[in-house]
Each structure stands twice: as C-alpha cells, then as structure tokens.
Amino acid sequence: MNEIKKQLLSRIGDTSDRKNRVILNVNANKNPKNQKRNKSPWGYYVTFASFVGIFVIGLFLLPKLMNEQGALNEETPSVVDPVTEPNEEISYYDELKQFFPPDGTVATFKSGDSYTDVETNWLSDRYVQEIIYVKDCVSCSSSSSSSSSSSSSTRTFSNVFRITNEEIQQIYYGDPLEWTIEKLDQRPSLGVQLIGPIEVGTEIGNQKIVAIDAELSIDYGTFSNVIVLEGGADSRTYYVPNYGIVKGDTRGIEGYELVSISFGNKVTENESDYTSLLKSYFFPPENSDAFYIGGFENGGEKAQTKWINDEFVQEITSNGGATIERIYKITDNQIELIYQEMIDGTTPSSKTIEQLNQLPTLEIVMTAPFKVGDTIGEWTVIDTKGEVGTMYNSFSDVLILENKNEDSVTRKYYAKGYGKVKLEFEFYNEETGQYEKSDFNTELSSFGPIMKELEGNIVFRVFEADQLDFQSGDAMENSPKKTKRAILHGRGIDFEGINQLVIENLQNGKYTIYKYRNEAIQFTPKEIEWIDENRLYVIVGYGFGTVTMGGQLYELNITNNSIKPVFENLTEKEEIMSVESNGDGTFTYKKHVYEDDNYSVGHVEEGIITPTNE
Amino acid sequence: MNKALDERSFSQIMEDHTDYLLQIAFLYVKDWPAAEDIVQDVFISFYQKFDQFEERSSLKTYLSKITVNKCKDYLKSWRYRMQVLTNSFSVNSKKQRNRLVEQDEKVELADAVLQLPLKYREVIISYYFEELPILEVAIQLNLSDNTVKTRLRKARALLKEELKNNQWEVLLHE
Numbered sequence: 001m002n003e004i005k006k007q008l009l010s011r012i013g014d015t016s017d018r019k020n021r022v023i024l025n026v027n028a029n030k031n032p033k034n035q036k037r038n039k040s041p042w043g044y045y046v047t048f049a050s051f052v053g054i055f056v057i058g059l060f061l062l063p064k065l066m067n068e069q070g071a072l073n074e075e076t077p078s079v080v081d082p083v084t085e086p087n088e089e090i091s092y093y094d095e096l097k098q099f100f101p102p103d104g105t106v107a108t109f110k111s112g113d114s115y116t117d118v119e120t121n122w123l124s125d126r127y128v129q130e131i132i133y134v135k136d137c138v139s140c141s142s143s144s145s146s147s148s149s150s151s152s153s154t155r156t157f158s159n160v161f162r163i164t165n166e167e168i169q170q171i172y173y174g175d176p177l178e179w180t181i182e183k184l185d186q187r188p189s190l191g192v193q194l195i196g197p198i199e200v201g202t203e204i205g206n207q208k209i210v211a212i213d214a215e216l217s218i219d220y221g222t223f224s225n226v227i228v229l230e231g232g233a234d235s236r237t238y239y240v241p242n243y244g245i246v247k248g249d250t251r252g253i254e255g256y257e258l259v260s261i262s263f264g265n266k267v268t269e270n271e272s273d274y275t276s277l278l279k280s281y282f283f284p285p286e287n288s289d290a291f292y293i294g295g296f297e298n299g300g301e302k303a304q305t306k307w308i309n310d311e312f313v314q315e316i317t318s319n320g321g322a323t324i325e326r327i328y329k330i331t332d333n334q335i336e337l338i339y340q341e342m343i344d345g346t347t348p349s350s351k352t353i354e355q356l357n358q359l360p361t362l363e364i365v366m367t368a369p370f371k372v373g374d375t376i377g378e379w380t381v382i383d384t385k386g387e388v389g390t391m392y393n394s395f396s397d398v399l400i401l402e403n404k405n406e407d408s409v410t411r412k413y414y415a416k417g418y419g420k421v422k423l424e425f426e427f428y429n430e431e432t433g434q435y436e437k438s439d440f441n442t443e444l445s446s447f448g449p450i451m452k453e454l455e456g457n458i459v460f461r462v463f464e465a466d467q468l469d470f471q472s473g474d475a476m477e478n479s480p481k482k483t484k485r486a487i488l489h490g491r492g493i494d495f496e497g498i499n500q501l502v503i504e505n506l507q508n509g510k511y512t513i514y515k516y517r518n519e520a521i522q523f524t525p526k527e528i529e530w531i532d533e534n535r536l537y538v539i540v541g542y543g544f545g546t547v548t549m550g551g552q553l554y555e556l557n558i559t560n561n562s563i564k565p566v567f568e569n570l571t572e573k574e575e576i577m578s579v580e581s582n583g584d585g586t587f588t589y590k591k592h593v594y595e596d597d598n599y600s601v602g603h604v605e606e607g608i609i610t611p612t613n614e
Numbered sequence: 615m616n617k618a619l620d621e622r623s624f625s626q627i628m629e630d631h632t633d634y635l636l637q638i639a640f641l642y643v644k645d646w647p648a649a650e651d652i653v654q655d656v657f658i659s660f661y662q663k664f665d666q667f668e669e670r671s672s673l674k675t676y677l678s679k680i681t682v683n684k685c686k687d688y689l690k691s692w693r694y695r696m697q698v699l700t701n702s703f704s705v706n707s708k709k710q711r712n713r714l715v716e717q718d719e720k721v722e723l724a725d726a727v728l729q730l731p732l733k734y735r736e737v738i739i740s741y742y743f744e745e746l747p748i749l750e751v752a753i754q755l756n757l758s759d760n761t762v763k764t765r766l767r768k769a770r771a772l773l774k775e776e777l778k779n780n781q782w783e784v785l786l787h788e
Contacts, residue, residue: 018646
C-alpha cells in the first residue's frame with residue numbers, strides 16, 4: 001500500500017459505526033413514499049443500543065474479573081515468587097546458536113581493499129569453529145568458493161566459540177587445530193561474544209544490544225531483523241540470525257561487511273542418485289492431480305502429472321483460461337523441458353518414445369546436485385531446507401527457487417513427493433521502493449490421484465480439503481438438518497470475482513470444493529439454497545463487472561456429484577436471480593428477463609419449482 | 615420496489631461498499647455527518663434508479679463516481695459554507711489536543727493531503743487512495759488524462775513544499 005493511502009486510512013479510522021448508521025438510514029428512506037431526507041432516529045438507536053450493550057457486558061464481566069483477581073490475590077502468599085527462585089530451565093541456546101550460519105557456510109567480507117573468507121564449521125552442537133582466510137590482494141575475487149586455496153598471499157587463523165545456555169564464549173584464537181570435545185570442554189572462556197536474552201538493553205561487557213529488528217542495507221542485500229551491538233569507541237556490530245556477523249564499524253578503523261555468502265548445506269549425501277532426487281522434488285511419484293488456489297483473479301490452477309515412462313513426464317496445467325501441455329525429460333542429473341504447447345480445445349499430444357527422444361531441449365529446469373546460491377537459467381536456489389505452509393499441508397525440506405529482477409520477484413516452492421506446492425509473486429512498487437505481495441500467488445489446495453471426470457452435464461470439478469481459509473465476504477448456509485454447510489468462498493468483499501462452492505461436512509469437518517470447470521469464461525456460483533441434506537440449488541453466473549445476480553440454476557447432488565440444469569431452455573436474456581424454499585418442499589424462484597437487445601430494460605418473473613424426487 | 619434489484623442483493627451491495635464510499639466522501643468533504651448523508655444519498659438514488667445503471671463499469675467504479683459527484687455538489691452548496699464557518703473553531707482545538715497522539719501515527723502526509731485545494735486533493739484521492747490508473751482517474755473526474763498528470767505533479771509539489779522537513783518517498787516519483 002502506498003504511504004499516502006496508508007496515512008489517509010489511519011486518519012479516517014474505523015467506519016463501521018457510521019456504516020451501520022448509513023445502512024439503517026438507507027433502508028428507512030429508500031422507498032419514495034416514506035422518503036425523508038433528514039436523519040432518521042435509527043442512528044441514535046444504534047448508538048444507544050451499542051452503549052447499552054457495552055454497559056451490560058461490563059456489568060457481567062467486571063464482577064467476574066474481580067472475583068478472579070480476588071482468587072489470585074488469595075493464592076499469592078502460598079506461591080514462592082518465581083523471579084527470586086534461581087531458574088535453571090531458562091536457556092537462550094536456541095536464540096544464541098542462530099548467530100552462526102549453518103555448518104560449511106563460507107562468507108566473504110570486504111574491508112577496504114582486502115577480502116576475508118570465513119568458513120564456519122560446527123564441531124558439535126555447542127562448539128563452532130571459524131576458519132578465517134585473509135587475502136591481502138586487491139584483485140582477489142570475492143568468490144566464496146575458493147576458501148581452501150592456500151596461495152601465499154593468504155593468511156589463515158581460526159576462532160573457536162562455545163555456546164552455553166546463557167552466552168557465546170570465545171575459547172580459542174590462533175592457528176587452526178584439530179579439536180576433540182574433551183579438549184574443547186577444558187578451554188576457559190577468553191571473552192564473551194553475546195549474552196541472552198537477545199533483547200534491547202542486554203549488556204555484554206562494554207557493549208550493549210541497542211536494536212533487535214533493525215534494518216540494514218549493505219552491498220550484499222537488505223536485512224530487516226538485524227541485531228545491533230553498540231560498544232565503546234563508537235563501535236557497532238551487526239548480527240543477522242543464521243548469517244552471523246554481517247557488518248562491523250569502529251571509528252578510526254576500516255569497517256568490514258558481508259559481500260557474499262554460500263551456505264554449505266548440501267541436499268543429499270548420496271550424490272550418485274541425482275535422478276531420484278530431482279524426480280522427488282519436481283514430480284509426484286504417481287500420476288496425480290494437484291489443485292492450487294489463488295492465482296490471477298482467484299482463478300486457481302490445476303496441474304495433472306502423468307508419467308509416460310520412467311524418463312518422460314507429461315504435465316498439463318490449466319489456469320484462468322489457458323491449458324498448457326509440457327513434457328519433461330529426466331536425465332541422469334537434470335530435468336529438461338522438451339515440449340510445450342497450448343492445448344485449448346484439443347487433446348494432448350500423444351508422441352511415441354522415439355519421437356520424444358528426438359525433441360530438442362527447450363529449457364533446463366534443474367540440475368543436480370544443487371545447493372543454495374546455485375543458478376539455473378533465471379532461477380536461483382535460495383533454500384533447500386525451507387518450510388512452507390499451504391492450504392493442503394505444511395512442508396519441510398522445501399526447495400525454493402527465486403527469480404528476481406527489477407520489476408518482480410517470483411518464488412517457487414517444491415516439496416519432495418509433490419512437485420510444486422506454492423508460487424509466490426511480488427512486484428516492485430516504485431512508490432515505496434519495495435517488493436509487494438501480489439494476488440497472483442498460488443498454493444496447493446488439493447492433491448491426489450487423477451480424478452475421473454464427472455458424468456453428465458459437467459459444470460464443476462470437485463476436490464477435497466481438510467481446511468479452508470475463510471475470507472470476509474464468504475456467505476454460508478446450513479443444510480436443513482444442519483449436518484452440512486454450504487459456503488460461497490473466495491469472492492471477497494468486492495462483490496465481484498470467482499467463488500468456490502464449498503460443502504463443509506459439519507460431522508467430520510471435511511471440505512468438498514466445487515469449482516466451475518470452465519475458467520475461461522469466469523463463471524461463479526452466486527446463490528445457494530438447500531433442497532435436502534444431499535441436494536442443493538446453485539445459481540451460476542458471470543462473475544465480473546456486473547451486478548446482475550442471475551445465472552443458470554442447477555441442482556447439485558453432493559452424494560454422487562451429479563449436477564443438472566433445472567431449466568433446459570433458458571435464453572441468453574433470461575437469468576435466475578434467486579431461489580428460496582417455501583418450507584413445503586416447493587421453491588420460489590425469481591427470473592430476470594431482458595426485454596430489449598441492449599440488455600437495459602427488463603422485468604422479473606416469479607415461479608414455483610418442485611425438486612424431482614430422488 | 616425496484617424491479618431489477620432484489621432486497622437481498624441490495625443489502626449485500628451496501629454491506630460491501632459503504633465503508634469505502636464513506637472513506638472517499640470524508641476525504642472530499644472532511645466532515646463525518648456530511649459524508650454519511652452523502653453516502654446515504656448515493657445508495658438511495660442507486661436503489662431507485664438501478665435500471666439506469668450501465669453494466670459497462672464495475673459497481674464499485676460506478677458508486678465511487680456517484681459519490682465523488684455528490685461530494686462536489688455538496689462542497690459547492692450553501693450548507694457546506696455554513697458548516698465551515700461554524701466548524702472551523704472546533705476543528706482547530708481538536709487538532710491541538712490530538713497532536714500528541716497523532717505524532718506517533720505519522721499522519722502528517724494525510725493531513726497535508728486534506729489541506730490541499732479540491733482540484734489537487736481529488737486527483738490525489740483517486741490516484742493514491744482509490745489507486746486508479748491515470749486514465750480511470752480522468753474518466754472519474756471528467757478531465758483529460760494530461761490534466762490529471764499535470765495536477766498530480768502540481769499536487770505532489772505542493773505536498774513536498776508543505777512537508778519540507780520530512781522527505782516522503784512516495785512524493786519523489788514524478
């Protein structure tokens with residue numbers, strides 16, 4: 001959000017009371033006969049009512065609170081003050097250990113014209129060794145890979161640290177040595193580097209933590225969770241969790257800062273089996289359907305994966321109107337895209353293995369082995385042990401690829417055994433100078449074997465989910481016996497866009513999601529009315545740029561997912577606006593009929609329908 | 615009752631759009647009772663003249679445009695002038711009292727926007743608050759797109775002048 005809008009919104013404040021007042025006034029005045037321009041007393045009733053409400057709540061709540069307070073007070077003397085009691089449980093270890101990067105990381109720092117590589121080795125959970133390679137030449141590259149080079153202009157020494165529950169101690173400084181845990185355990189502390197808790201005000205000798213969520217921009221990048229340590233002689237040290245020190249400043253001395261870092265966490269120990277590693281990250285093991293929510297105008301995305309054989313995978317993705325077929329070839333150590341075509345309205349290709357073998361490589365998707373920092377085409381590996389939550393599930397050991405340029409950042413998340421589970425897209429906002437989240441993100445919402453297309457007149461495609469991320473603006477209606485609940489989900493508060501129809505089974509908490517199948521024409525379920533526990537009427541109509549409530553009326557049976565139109569012969573000028581139960585097994589519908597070809601003059605007809613017997 | 619709009623959808627429309635329209639109306643008229651009256655008016659006329667609504671634009675755009683027009687009518691009206699005379703004192707004293715609170719919230723940019731003359735304020739509201747593209751601003755305000763750009767530039771210059779002590783990044787872009 002731009003700064004002007006943000007400030008204006010905070011200036012405007014909450015409008016919900018005013019909104020209620022406006023709505024009441026409109027309802028009281030909208031019909032011409034009792035139209036009165038001036039304020040109706042409704043607004044005051046509302047204010048009065050909410051005042052009474054608050055008063056009543058206060059009346060009930062206060063004594064209760066006071067009672068509890070009383071109870072606490074009575075108990076207090078019997079409890080030993082926990083603050084004065086020495087508490088051995090408190091450990092800052094988890095916080096403190098973040099101030100070293102993972103094992104094997106090589107970070108390069110620049111100070112004036114010289115570069116220093118720092119390799120971090122975890123000797124155990126408690127001991128960390130830094131091996132420092134000081135390169136004295138200007139032309140030495142800042143490359144982080146050649147840490148082991150022993151050129152004559154490089155001086156090497158090491159630091160060893162101990163992480164206790166309370167602090168980080170330096171226990172050794174000098175030439176790199178071979179250590180055993182016993183030897184390390186015997187080393188006295190030479191000095192304290194950091195003390196927990198990591199919060200503003202913690203003092204470490206003559207240093208003090210002055211900020212914990214500071215922002216810092218250095219050549220390497222911008223960090224937003226920087227811990228700043230300030231000491232005598234105007235010295236400042238900047239720590240970033242999982243990176244360690246990224247910058248140091250001392251008055252009168254050349255400062256240093258991080259210019260590159262290479263995290264050393266290799267993905268696999270068994271480097272010979274790259275093929276299965278690649279397969280596991282990029283494709284589900286069996287033929288499957290994956291559904292993703294979100295995307296452009298909430299259109300979602302579907303990806304169907306079919307293994308042609310052990311070497312070729314066909315993937316058919318459809319979103320917001322386009323269906324694309326891709327075929328990938330998996331070699332010993334890479335995944336190649338070899339075929340990519342739109343298949344709108346046509347059937348997917350059926351090529352023989354021989355034909356596939358002759359197709360040229362269009363793009364190299366991934367090469368193994370990979371580690372953080374590797375680039376493949378426009379993509380960079382930014383994490384191999386990531387964690388990500390989606391509507392379908394949470395995943396760990398996630399491979400994250402990022403494509404960052406001046407206009408946007410795209411991130412793809414791959415989870416073993418599933419393939420892509422999430423896509424994030426951020427665009428650069430010139431006004432704020434920052435990358436901002438877009439609405440185009442997609443995440444896995446459903447996953448399973450390829451589904452058989454529904455029989456009959458298919459309108460929706462169906463998938464299951466264990467949870468639903470409710471949005472304001474979701475409309476819901478319980479079935480007559482309240483065993484199920486129908487939810488129109490996702491359209492948001494703008495009253496435009498695409499809804500999913502979701503049936504929540506109130507007995508087992510499972511969700512069944514129905515999405516209109518033909519995304520190209522952006523139709524959406526708009527109205528629902530239950531017929532009985534297993535059937536409901538659904539009105540489906542165009543989702544954008546109009547306030548016409550109408551659409552085609554369908555009867556949906558959720559036991560077998562069959563769906564049929566109620567009116568077979570509705571013309572383009574006729575739309576069903578609403579359908580409501582009369583309580584006697586019959587339903588009254590309202591149909592809007594346009595009378596002219598410009599769709600500007602119309603009238604509403606009413607009629608009664610009776611659902612067919614099961 | 616109107617033929618083409620049933621009660622339920624009308625309630626839904628009010629539910630969905632009232633907050634937003636109130637916000638816009640307030641930014642124009644800077645007076646809450648007046649903003650409420652205006653939005654109330656917008657919905658009443660929308661309800662009564664629903665069949666005139668052309669479906670070419672989205673409902674949100676359509677309602678915003680009616681709101682903006684009604685706000686401008688109001689600002690030209692006699693009632694507004696009376697209001698300004700009677701309110702100016704109370705507004706100032708309130709400002710004094712809130713200053714301490716507001717310093718924390720950083721709304722000086724917003725305050726400066728609200729102080730802009732209408733013709734500059736309106737382009738800022740449409741462009742930054744409603745986040746409309748220049749062309750849509752032009753349509754909403756019945757101006758040419760070049761006029762919109764000129765006024766935006768001038769408005770930003772005025773804001774920069776007003777906020778000399780504090781450089782807001784949002785104003786640096788031309």
